[in-house]
Amino acid sequence: MIDAVGDDDGTGIGRFVRARRRDAGLTQQALAGLAGVSVATIRDLEQGRTRRPRTALVDRLAVALGVARGQIYGQKPAARRDRGLWLGVLGPVTAARDGRALDLGEPRQRGLLGLLALSAGASVHRSVLVDAFWGQSPPAAAVNLIQAYVGRLRRVLDPDHAPRDGSGVVVSGGTSYRLHVDTEQLDWLEFRRQLAVAAHPDFDVVVRCEAYEQALQQWRGDPLADVDVLRGHPAIAAAAREWGAAVAGYAEAAFQAGLPDRVLPYLWQWTSKDPLHEKAHAMLMLALAGTGQQAAALDVFADVRDRLDAQLGVRPGAELCEAQVRVLRQEASGGPATTVAVQAPPVPHQLPAPVRRFVGRDEQLAALNEVLDSVPGGPGPAIAAITGTAGIGKSTLALHWAHEMTDRFPDGQLYVNLRGYDPGGAPLEPAAAIRGFLDGLGLPDERVPRDPHAQAARYRSLIAGRRMLVVLDNARDSQQARPLLPGATGAMVVITSRSELTGLAVGEGAETIDLPLLGETESLRLLANHLGSDWVARHADSAGELVRLCDRLPLALSIIGARAAAHPDSAATVLMEQLRDARGRLDVLTAGEASSDLRAVLGCSYGYLSATAARLFRLLSIHPGPEVSAPAAASLAGAPSGVALEELTRAHLVIEQRPGRYALHDLLRVYASEQARQCDDAGEREAVVDRVLDHYLHTAHAAALLQEPPRDPLALPEPAIGVRTEPLTGDEHASAWFDTEHAVLMRCVALAARTDRTRHAWQLSWTLMTAFSRSGHWSDLATALSLALDAADQAGDLTGQAWAHRFLGRVRTLQGEYEAALGHLHQALELFGRLGDAAGQAAVHVGLIRECERRGRHQAALDHAKRALELQRAAGYRVGETIALNNVGWCYVRLGQYTEALSWCREALAAQQAIGYRPGEAYTWDTLGYAHHHLQQFDEATWCYRQALDLYRLFDDRYEQAATLARLGDTHAAAGDEKAARSRWHQALDLLDELHHPDGDRLRDKLRRVTARV
Incomplete structure (x- = not known):
């Protein structure tokens, strides 16, 4: 209450009320409405003309000012959801921090959060949660699972807080848990707070209606709607009853008003x-x-x-x-005993003309139809947010669909261009948009309230209960669009924006429709709409190239189509030549106006970026693509870049292809490259290339060593300042990283070779050997190694030449190009000899073993194996020594000396197990299996082969799996089990066919012969 703020004559109270009213952003009229008193009463009090105001008046003003701080007439509660933590349980369980959705995990984990939220402020015993999730038959680990859910929720909801009992968002107290949030963080609490305002008897009935409206807008569906295991739970049923009571209260207030x-x-x-x-x-x-x-x-x-x-x-x-009697x-x-006089309101038709030559977008049109179908069922407006990059066709889609669906909105259509990214001016203020809507709704000037908040309330009242479409085109962000949303209506809102509008998705349940680039077929159809179907059919290659050069961006295709329409044959050829020059491509993509000049359109989005995000956008054009991870982007910039990446994603200047993976489409890359050349000097751009290549080289090197831990590492120089490598743990994680970054790594090798960074080129190729060999990407390996070899030759780098020849020898062997492989191996042997690199020479001798074998020169192969063993021992390379021991054993097998082979292989296996070299173990088990097979020890052979297979599968080495499966099939056949043999051969053949390996043909012939014999 206001009881210690001034002297007895009321002037102190008046000053206090005036100050608090202004802090809350209220006019005297708005405060009078909240308190249920006249404007004159407020004016007299604030000007000191009211002496000793009555206690009842002071109390009502105090409550009204408190309501104002709850933002009934000011900013809606939903707007606060863009800042800090926001939790939603009145519908599917959701959470967001600073407007960005959080991953709440599996259903029971979300359900736990939901139950704590519905009991916010009160403790919930662990046994209550166990009973809710598993009933009378909980698993033995139920308590542990509850504790795990709580731990994960803490990490998601409060990542920067060190959890302690009694603090944080999820609070532990012995065997109970409690959610510690306030009304600005949880829709259930906000719902109840607004109901308390709505139930206050001293407030004007219109104010109470507004509070009911705000309360019911918190609901997005049934509480905890996405947690099926809790369906029918008493807490959810109780919450649903409160919703019904709120609707009843709202109805009574609405009838009174x-x-x-x-x-x-x-x-x-x-x-x-x-x-x-x-x-x-x-x-x-x-x-x-x-x-x-x-x-x-x-x-x-x-x-x-x-x-x-x-x-x-x-x-x-x-x-x-x-009720029936009253109706009658x-x-x-x-x-x-009152009668309602009903006057039909005017029906606005504010939609601009649809854009001609619309094509495709079937999936997005269907999504809009789904949102439309939900209009009658929800308490608030159905909202569809069409988002995407500049020139992608958001407004075109919205207007095309809106005109197709006008009959579904018999009460009219409202439209406003919010100019959020208009090259010609500032974004439109929401108040100006609302004023335009009031005109469209036929409200006479004399009935338009002066106060903007009152205008917004009047707009919501006029549209309430009417089947209307509201199109908010070109919104800057959620904050610009939110004040224009209707309240509880049967309306639908379609918003277009280059921003993500995450706040509307989280806070208002907007359905986000992200618009991708056109497909190739749709792009050709759009081009045909300008140039004619006959021209596209007759010039299929040219049309396809135009589509590619325009990057399937609708605005770019429309510009080119419009420019070439008068003389398609000649103009298209000229334009295509100009488009091929990447640096001048944006000069071509203009139709003479700001709205149809791609550079100007993109520049408007770029101009709204912060300095940090703008710099990252420019530097991303230097990354070789096609995608960039968050750590790679940080290395690119030489500084943490998470916030900047989020800003670029929200602005649709980069696309988050997958979680944590970002990309620029080609025309954006061209524009970013232009800006980089204008804003960043050559030295900075060169430093970016160094940081990018260092990021991938050092991460790939660490990953290669995880795949083969005992592998002798490269002597890499320290990475450039600002480089952040990706943290990898274990072989599986390393293999997944290589799979994810496959295309990027190939482009990095090409970038290194193209920019004369020879060391990066051959060392990156070195890191790819294990991963690419296991997955059968031999063609890509050969390409990378050839680029590295050319770069090393030009730079006179003997070490790079030696390694590239050595690995090319291995890859050409795997590809069945044996003569080429032999040439590379001999050059590698000569180069390693000149360098005095014993381990390198030994590795080449291993490659020569395979070539001798293929020619049936088994004694020569044994000589190479023993020479490799000598060299590895001289170099002190323990891993290489164990490989050489197995190779000697293998050569004895091929010479038919199986007992001698077993001796060498057992020594190799013991050494490999001692140092933990598991890839070597796999090879040795395979050799042991082969030796046992030829000693007629089929059970021992089968057991050894299975040990090898288990390891090869662990490494996902498909070629070696196939080779071992084929030999295991031979063992089954020799033991008389032809059914098992055929099964193993078929498994091997499937793998070889998947790898497109020539050995598949030989195995296929074997299967035909066996089948014919049977």
């Missing part, structure tokens, strides 16, 4: 949820009659009467019967 239309959508929803609830149906009848729909009201009575009779065998109660007597507008 003469605004029955505002509550109609909620009453329809209530009766749909509970088709036998008599109070709900009685209120629906009165609301319908109050809006002039007496016949519909009587239909509701007839329907519920029939249901009560059919399902319960009872007649309508007194409340329903009284036309006494249903809110007060007794």
